[in-house]
Amino acid sequence: MILHSHLDSWLETRRGLTDSLTGKSIGFVPTMGALHAGHVSLIERARRENDVVVLSIFVNPTQFDDPGDLAQYPKTLETDLEMARKAGCDHVIFPNETQMYPDGYRYRVSENELSKTLCGAHRPGHFDGVLTVVLKLFHIVQATRAYFGEKDFQQLELIRGMVKSFFLPVEIVPCAIVREGDGLAMSSRNTRLNHVDREHAPHFHQALSSATSAAEARRLLKEDGFDVDYVEDIAFGPSARRFGAVRMGAVRLIDNCEVQL
């Protein structure tokens, strides 16, 4: 596994790959680190489906609307590298902010519909930051396929839309949500939950998936002591999904599941 803490090192390797690996596929998994089994499932899938697997670790400041959340975001680089190696990663890119934003974020991508709803309505500018960094990473890596978790379903939809709108030559591969044994969707932020909140957190998924309507899920969660940002049902083609976000102290959790409307 080759580590690239400076983008120039990767870009040089990338040029070499183009020369020596013509016709080989590259699978790309972008993350913010603090890896868990959810991330590993993406890396393993990329490993099965591509000749070369690239992982990026970058805690992207432009997608944080809350400076406290950015400061508290868990950083576990040593463990991440070990997990990436075990999962079969070939290259890990972990650039810093100056390398990723040579323009100081003067140039950015924005979307004006879906990104204003759900998480976007509660986190101003969040999806502009996500789309901008993902577009940069796509250009840097030039992957055949990029792997994204359905845990962040709204993000996945927005990235699919960006790829279509800008004719980006990459295939987006959606990956199922990986959950803890008690149903809580795995997330890097789960490690910030205190013991009591961690015990209580699985009720979030239970209420989302068992309620017969978004309104009922909202009511159940409020009665159960959650600070609810939103619960909404949205139709996607023939199926519908229920999206939710709650706060437990300083930690914000999101989840979604398929529902029958």
Ligand code: AMP
């Ligand atoms: P993050 O590091 O949280 O930005 O996530 C990096 C990628 O891993 C995103 O595509 C996420 O959707 C995906 N991911 C995070 N948690 C999970 C999970 N529990 N199951 C599946 N994918 C996940």
